[in-house]
Amino acid sequence: MAMLDTPCRGEAFASLDVNTYMTILANASPLLFQKTKLLSLVVRFDNMKDYTKGKSPEMLEPFFPNELSRHIIVSCFLVILEMGAVIFFPLSWKAIDRPDHIPWFLLPVYKLHKLVHNEVLFIFVLVLSALLFVSWPFLVRDKKWNVSSFHNAEGKNGSYAKHSKERCNLWHRPVLFAIVISTIISLITLCFIKT
């Protein structure tokens, strides 16, 4: 793994006392780390992407502690959001015999069921939309896009990246964009239809 020689905050942490806890760690579970080859197997099959390839030091930042603290902040945000939802979410507080309710994300399915009286047709539509949804990337494949994004992902050459920036968001492909937007609008409309 190619590493840059620039000192960064992450490195300062790395030199903190790695040796001490490493010894403890390695001895703490002798079975996993010493008696079996499991760990070396994991290491061999794991191919993490190296972000340092083709980048200058200014384009990078240490994962630890920067990214790690970001993860923690964001997780706290979620916990607060969830606590807020626990208090304010409009769901009956009764533990049992709750009035029947349709969750907001299943409303379109529920309305569709009301509109389509044929059970077989209803299930067919559901399965078909699930299949279309899962295979979306393959349905909308575009050669030109793929070449550029491949090089972009590999980080081989900055100039490819520029090319891919031109046409990477969905709104740069008007037909697809129209399909997606009209699907979303019709799903939302479906929720408000009176049946």
Place this chain on the structure above:
Amino acid sequence: MTNEIESQGIVRELIETNITRRLIPRGLSWFGCMGGLSLVAFMIQLGTGVFLMFYFIPSATEAVASIQKVSHSVPYGWLVHRIHAVGPHVMIAMVLSHMLRILFKGIYRHPRELHWVSGACLLILTLVMYYTGYLLSAGNHSSHSFIPVTFVYALHIAGIPLAMGLFMGIHFFMVRSTGIYEPL
């Protein structure tokens, strides 16, 4: 002894390459967190779900009484039950925003098609999770009891979570090897 030193080396390398010496691209968007938030929300469901498992009795006759017991006589049982009932709404909102970001930014393109496929399966499994959970709590109404409660229960606490774990493993492994999508 050499084995010991060798494994220490491996652990050390693992920690260094994954945490302490790892460098990541600067300026990633906060929106990129939605995937991680979906995971945190799932973990909350897992934690509260295991707690409920200790008390819930998956039988048409005893389910009501067991839920009643959880929410009235177990300390903080009402809170855990409430979190498990409201959590899915938050989780699905997170998963949907994660998906919409991927969709509108075109991140499903090569080489990330299979990330989308595994993710889409995760979304469908999450919805099925919701449905089976709903049947468990509504099982008391007995109007839905055309499927045996034990069957729904097994699906909800073991079958689908295992499948989700598998798909998540695949999902994360692939994200790790292609790296996160970087706008330039």
